[in-house]
Every structure is written in C-alpha cells, then in structure tokens.
Amino acid sequence: MSPLAKLLEAALFASARPVPTEELAVLDPDASPAALQAALDELREHYDTDGHGVELSDIGGGWQILTRPEYTETIERAQLALRPTRLTAASLETLAIIAYRQPIGRAEIEEIRGVNVAAVLRSLLERGLIEATGRGEGLGRPLLYGTTPQFLEQFALRHLDELPRADEFAVALRAEPRPV
C-alpha cells in the first residue's frame, strides 16, 4: 500500500468512531483532497480484494473500519465483543418520527404515536441517538429534539438525506381494492 494509505489505516485503527475526511486530512497536510480520496479508495480496495476480516466504510459522517458481517456471530459467541441491544418498537417509532420531522417536540411526537413518549425519549437520549437541539415556540417553550451523528453511525448512514423520502412511502392503505 502507499505510505498515505498505511498512515490512514493506522489512524482509522486507532479510532473507535468514524473519522471525518477533514480530520484525516490533518494527518498529511501535503496531501491533496484527491490524493486522500485515492488513498482511501486504495485501502478499501485492499481490504476487499486481499481477503481481510475487516472493511472500510464511510458512514456516520466519517470513515470507519468495521468487521465483516460474516464473523459477527462467531465473535459474539466467543464473547470477545457484544452487539448492541436492539431498539424496541416504541423506540424505533419515536426515532423514526424524530429522524423525519426534526426538530420536533415531545407533544408533536405523542400526537403522531398516540402514546406518552417521555420514557422512550429518555432512553434515546441516554443512548446518544437524539439530542435536544433547541426550544420551540409556544407554551413553556418546549424542547425540540433531533438526531445525533451517533444515530447516523448506528444506522450506517452517511447523511440524513440517505433516508428514503417520506413521500416515497406507500401511504395509501387501501389494503384490498374494494369494489365500490
């Protein structure tokens, strides 16, 4: 591999979080953006073609080395690492609403879900998937919530706009075409 690709590998191995391109650029101030991208491509290629247990991904606003999915179960069974627990249906629903409607306050989320979401919000905040991003207008200036970079990382997204657009969903719920 090229010296720059090796340096990037070393830096990415030393980080538990995705590292944004700008931060990687600091490693070698002489490298042009094109050279940096070429080295990242080289590293990715190397992992893919040379039979490695890890791969390079660009999610969560940065670059990150991750293990390949085929090893996950084995690693977990050997108790060397644990997958994070799954989110509950209630958490996922709340998170989906926040992801699509941010910034959004608690009352509005409850209006959409039809249930109290205080406990769910607390657990999403604790997991670092959402954060308070400001305060809304109106009575008591309610807190508004938005998703965090960690949300992107945990859902393997580069940007929020990689989510399918809401209007792409098949909203029409005519379950069965009914003869009228």
Add this chain to the structure above:
Amino acid sequence: MSPLAKLLEAALFASARPVPTEELAVLDPDASPAALQAALDELREHYDTDGHGVELSDIGGGWQILTRPEYTETIERAQLALRPTRLTAASLETLAIIAYRQPIGRAEIEEIRGVNVAAVLRSLLERGLIEATGRGEGLGRPLLYGTTPQFLEQFALRHLDELPRADEFAVALRAEPRPV
C-alpha cells in the same frame, strides 16, 4: 489470507481487550493449536510484508492489533493540529459537581443539575476526566464517579485539595474585606 486468519483479524479488531491464545481458540474449536498459531503467524506476516499501518502484537497478556510506532507520532501530532475543543457548559457544570462532591452517583448529579446527565457523563469518561470509582449503597448499587489523575494534570494541580474548597469558593466571590 486463510479463513481462520481473516476471522482472527476481525475478532482481534472487535475485541474489547487483548485476547490470549486460549480465548482465540474458542473462535474455531476445530482448529488445532498448530493451525491457530499458523493463522496468527500468517496475519502477522501479512501485516509486516504487505505494507500495513498496523501490526500484530502479543505483549501484555494477549494478542492485539496495534498501529505501527512510526505512525503514532504523526497521529498524535495531527491531534494537536486540530482546533482544541471546549467542554460545553453542561459538561463543565457536571465536572464541577463531580470534582467537589466525589464520589457521587448519577442520580445525585441529576438532582443538582435538574437534567439528565448520561450523555455528559459518557463524554467526560471518554475524555478521561472522570472515572467510575466505586458503587454506592441503595437500589441497583449505582456507579459513583470521581475525577482522574488526568483531571489534575489538566488543571496543573498536584492534589485535589489544591482546588479551592467549595464553601470557600462561594465565600471568595462574596463581599469580603479586601485582603492585604
């Protein structure tokens, strides 16, 4: 690389700690000790001869993948080249409470600050400014937090008692006959 070497790479990458050979053996119960050793050698060899930024090391009670020393300095320098980050007001306040009330549990901090501090605690832990120092009495035996040696270094203090005492501090900011 061989399938076992790839599995070992993924496992060592994902592991939360250096892994002794016996534990690596659990990953593939069919592999003989010789085969395991051969795969470890293969991985080490691959990193060494194929121009990687990382290397396989078995110091410190287990196998781990480390960045090569020649890159460490560059990575650390890059760290300094980044604009220094500041703690948020929320983090600072939580840190102040821990500094003066340690050991202290999360619930108590939240009572003082009136907000959820889970995310803030995590970031202070990641920064190495605080650490869990024990467990409290009562329900669930909550973790108690205290400041670290790094905290002292950050403020160039030798001991915690070099911090102004909280009650003195309060007094110091109030009307007092001017000293000297």
Add this chain to the structure above:
Amino acid sequence: MTVPIDLSPDAPPPSFVVELPEYAGPLDLLLSLIRDEKVDIYDIPIARICEQFLARIHDLGLNEAADYLEMAARLIRIKAQMLLPRSAGEEGWEDPRAELVRRLLEYQQIREAVDVLEKLSEDRRSRFARSYIPVSNAPPVAPLSLSLAELLAAVDRVLRAAREPVLHDIVPRALDVDGAIETVRAVLALRSSALWRDIVRGNAEPWEVLSALLALLELARRGELRLAQSRPFASVEIVRESPGEAA
C-alpha cells in the same frame, strides 16, 4: 478450518426473544384491525372497528392504559357522530372519521420509516467497530481547551443555581489581581518559565487562586507571558515573553 456455524439445539430458542407489547400503541392496534378486517381505511366501518377495538383492549388487559382508553373514547365519539342526521345536506357535511384517517395514514408512514430504520440498524449491528483502543494509540481527538478558571466559573454557576439566595451579592473586588500580577512578574524575572505551582502555593486561599488565575490571563493578554501546554493534559507552562529579548 472454516467458520463454525452453530446449528446445535442449545442455541437459544427463538421464543426466548424479548416479548414486546403486542402493539406499539392504539394507532398500531387500530391499523392491525383495519388490516385484519380488510376494510378500506378511507371508509372505516366505525361501529364494527370500535367494537373490536374495545374487545381487543379488554383481551389484552389494556383497560387501564390511558392511551388506549383515549382512543376508545374517540372511536365511540366518532361512532355517535356518524349516527347524527346529516342536517346541512351533503354539501357541508364533514366526515367525522377524517381526522382519524389522517392520523392513521401519518402513522402508517412512520411504520414504513421504522421498517427502513430496522433494516439499516440490523446491517450495522452485524459489524463491529474497534472497541479496544490501547492508550498509547490515542484516536485523533482534538485536544481539550479547559482552564481552572472555567471550571471554577462552572462551580459558581452550579452553586448559584443550587442555593440561589446565598450567593446574591457578588463583589469580585475581593480579589487581589494586582498583587498576583506582581508575584507572577517577580517569578518570571528570575526564570524564563514557571509552572502553576510556582505561582500559587499548595495551601493557597481561594481568593489567591482566583487572583493568580486572573493575573495570568491578564498578563497573557498583555503579551507578557504565554501559557503553553506541550500536549493535551500536560501541565500548563507559564513562559516569559519579553518583547525586547532575543528568542
């Protein structure tokens, strides 16, 4: 020499999966009734669905759940409105179900978003990131800019928030910044650099600590000294910076 795939019966049985409540909320229950009954969401037979909704929440022991009861009440209200004679003629008539339909459609959209998120998170859950970072290989995290003065200011904020009335009258002039400036200058006259503990003795009074801090900041601002940190978390070095002196 292959990755072992565990197909043995002692793998946890699928039934061991944590049981979530059957429905994520009253709208979820309502949607599933509509689906089960294969009725058109734009023309919900409200009496029938209402009856089934009540029966289902009874079966599920959800009689106490406020969210479900609220929906039940809403359905009953709509049912009653549907029975009212359409006095104003067909023109002005507004379908009492319209608001419910709007909410169901909105909720259905969210359910689709949930499916997307669920799939994404499963993808990511099946890959591990680095979790063990040896200390010597610190990740490229930006260094921390944090001074004792900032910490003490935070203490002050907390104290003020905690015991509001105690700390009302603040007279910052209790500090002797001028005196501290003299001390710092005296130390730097003898040495080209110093450490915090050279300026402030270990058992210093709080006002001395604060005075020294403010003095250092002031002198740094005036360009008489420089506060340097060789690396993150290293001790702060106080370095003399005299314009006349050769570097």
